[in-house]
Amino acid sequence: MTLTSLEGLERLREDLKKIDVEIVGLLNRRAEISAQIGRIKEEKRMDIYDPAQEARVYENLKKANEGSMPAASLKAIFREIVSASRSLQKPITVAYLGPEASFSHLAAQSHFGTSTRFSPQATIFRVFDEVERGKVQWGVVPMENSLEGSVNLTLDRLIATPLRIRAEIFLRISYCLLSITDKMDAIASVYSHPHALAQCQGWLRVNLPHCGLIGVESTAAAAKKILKDGAGAAIASRLAVVRYGLHILSEGIEDNPANTTRFLVIGEGESRMTGADKTTILFGTPHTPGSLYHALEPFAARQLNLVKIESYPTKEKIWEYLFFVDVAGHEDDEKLRKCLEDLKKKTTFLKIVGSYPRGEGAL
Numbered sequence: 477m478t479l480t481s482l483e484g485l486e487r488l489r490e491d492l493k494k495i496d497v498e499i500v501g502l503l504n505r506r507a508e509i510s511a512q513i514g515r516i517k518e519e520k521r522m523d524i525y526d527p528a529q530e531a532r533v534y535e536n537l538k539k540a541n542e543g544s545m546p547a548a549s550l551k552a553i554f555r556e557i558v559s560a561s562r563s564l565q566k567p568i569t570v571a572y573l574g575p576e577a578s579f580s581h582l583a584a585q586s587h588f589g590t591s592t593r594f595s596p597q598a599t600i601f602r603v604f605d606e607v608e609r610g611k612v613q614w615g616v617v618p619m620e621n622s623l624e625g626s627v628n629l630t631l632d633r634l635i636a637t638p639l640r641i642r643a644e645i646f647l648r649i650s651y652c653l654l655s656i657t658d659k660m661d662a663i664a665s666v667y668s669h670p671h672a673l674a675q676c677q678g679w680l681r682v683n684l685p686h687c688g689l690i691g692v693e694s695t696a697a698a699a700k701k702i703l704k705d706g707a708g709a710a711i712a713s714r715l716a717v718v719r720y721g722l723h724i725l726s727e728g729i730e731d732n733p734a735n736t737t738r739f740l741v742i743g744e745g746e747s748r749m750t751g752a753d754k755t756t757i758l759f760g761t762p763h764t765p766g767s768l769y770h771a772l773e774p775f776a777a778r779q780l781n782l783v784k785i786e787s788y789p790t791k792e793k794i795w796e797y798l799f800f801v802d803v804a805g806h807e808d809d810e811k812l813r814k815c816l817e818d819l820k821k822k823t824t825f826l827k828i829v830g831s832y833p834r835g836e837g838a839l
Contacts, residue, residue, distance in 0.1 A: 503557065507564055514565025524566045525614065527643035527741065528748040530558060531833035559589020569593040569612040571603045577716035578696040583647045583739040584616040600629040604637055607742055615742045616645070622736045624671055631788055631800065634758065634829055641756055641830030643741035651676055651730045654699060654722040655709040665690055667698035668711035676711055678731040747832045753806040754783065754834045760798045760825035768799070774818035775803065778811050807831040
């Protein structure tokens with residue numbers, strides 16, 4: 477490296493130093509304004525976490541980004557800034573399906589940021605219970621996986637809960653092979669949730685054909701299990717590496733790289749319109765020919781896009797079903813509002829489970 481290039485490097489570093497100082501000043505100014513907003517929210521008894529407002533913040537950043545900063549990186553940076561700002565206003569607590577380092581934990585962190593109090597729960601039902609009883613403000617639960625389909629335990633609770641869906645999170649599921657050893661040939665058995673083992677079976681057949689596969693209750697539980705098994709490996713998230721002090725033997729071992737899970741943020745209240753929303757509804761129809769066809773007519777008549785429709789068996793009567801529907805739009809939008817009014821006349825039961833901002837990567 478020449479003297480000239482060294483001098484140029486130092487000048488560039490000095491420029492960065494000045495910019496960093498400016499950023500710190502702006503962050504502190506932002507923190508002051510955020511604290512003021514927090515006082516107003518407290519006075520008006522408003523939620524500290526506002527998914528609609530945060531969706532607008534990220535959309536504004538996306539539009540303003542005309543430089544070389546990748547959109548995903550910019551959002552990750554501001555997710556932590558927004559998270560820190562929320563904690564200045566009032567710390568919030570989020571329950572999720574645990575234990576720590578589960579994919580639900582990763583989804584919760586990816587949405588709320590790390591300046592949040594997280595509360596791991598043993599079951600999906602416990603997540604709902606904690607929020608319903610007011611022990612935590614928000615919950616994160618898995619709704620569906622692109623390969624495995626819907627999570628029935630979540631659907632069960634959505635039918636009866638007074639809570640509403642306030643936001644959705646799409647998380648790409650990427651599996652790592654973890655161990656307390658750094659030698660692949662020392663592995664004799666592989667632990668993980670049965671779904672994870674199934675989703676990595678091709679890789680396992682090629683790379684660890686002689687290992688025993690052992691199903692456990694979660695990927696995070698698998699990571700904990702191998703702390704006492706020197707010849708064991710776990711299929712789990714990258715988050716488990718830091719949490720349990722493990723080695724990564726291989727990354728991205730899932731057979732389908734498009735594997736994605738949709739999570740829901742549940743809580744009290746309603747999310748405001750953003751212009752890019754989704755509404756989840758639940759309805760039942762008379763047990764007569766053509767009843768579902770007639771129930772769907774109001775959507776077709778108004779050219780409303782049904783993102784998803786799924787039948788779900790009722791617990792009271794065999795061979796009778798409820799229908800979960802995701803539709804593009806917000807319940808306060810006039811076109812959807814009138815559609816739901818017509819739908820109510822054609823159904824035996826109708827529940828709006830929530831209107832919320834569409835998650836990144838949503839249809």
